[in-house]
Amino acid sequence: MKLEGSCHCGGVKFQLESAHPYPYMRCYCSICRKTAGGGGYAINLGGDHRTLKVTGRKNIAVYRARMLDEDTGKRTRSSGRRHFCKRCGSALWLWDPQWPDLVHPHASAIDTGLPVPPERTHIMLGSKASWVEVNAKRRDRTFDEYPKESIAKWHRRLGLEDRKKR
């Protein structure tokens, strides 16, 4: 499925191919919440980084989160590159050089109509803010940390993978 996205001010527009476009995974971690999740969580999609086309690159800034390991007290930087518009602040996508073929656009930045997921996965609930209510429905799955099931595997399990464009 071809996805088109943009930031709020229009300074950045992008498009990509996605075999995994269902916005099913809600991440409640502090990074997602603070950078992209006004409602307490953010939703990333799975896309093919090789197909990513961007206009307005000069308006993009990249954030690499600093993280504190509570056991060792060590601070590290996330390998994930969170791309956002430096004019309006819209969160756009995450790209991580550990998985260079993938790109994870925020569903909130996508203008193409996305399919409604038949079930949802709620992740990183161990980092959830106290005021955030998890509206998990009957078939939803919940995890305190990151689940083993990848975005691609979720689509495969539910028979929702878009193979035509691969």
Ligand SMILES: [Zn+2]
């Ligand atoms: Zn913008």
